[in-house]
Amino acid sequence: MKKMNWVKPQSAYDSMQAWRAKRQAAVAEFESLSTATASAFSAAWSNQISGLGELAANAALQRVSAEGKAKIDAATSSIDVSA
Numbered sequence: 001m002k003k004m005n006w007v008k009p010q011s012a013y014d015s016m017q018a019w020r021a022k023r024q025a026a027v028a029e030f031e032s033l034s035t036a037t038a039s040a041f042s043a044a045w046s047n048q049i050s051g052l053g054e055l056a057a058n059a060a061l062q063r064v065s066a067e068g069k070a071k072i073d074a075a076t077s078s079i080d081v082s083a
Contacts, residue, residue, distance in 0.1 A: 010018070
């Protein structure tokens with residue numbers, strides 16, 4: 001019988017080792033993507049909270065400025081400058 005020059009099939013041990021290496025690579029990629037996703041969501045949440053705080057601070061500043069201007073206007077309108 002003639003040889004057909006077929007490639008020798010992998011042994012069960014080599015096949016198992018290759019499968020284990022592929023699984024480890026898949027797990028590492030999944031963990032990397034999970035970490036990146038969690039980091040992105042954390043940054044987005046932090047930015048949203050920071051933005052809301054800034055909006056609240058600006059609203060409070062405008063309110064206090066308007067109240068101060070109203071008090072100054074009330075105080076200066078009662079002063080008689082015709083004398």
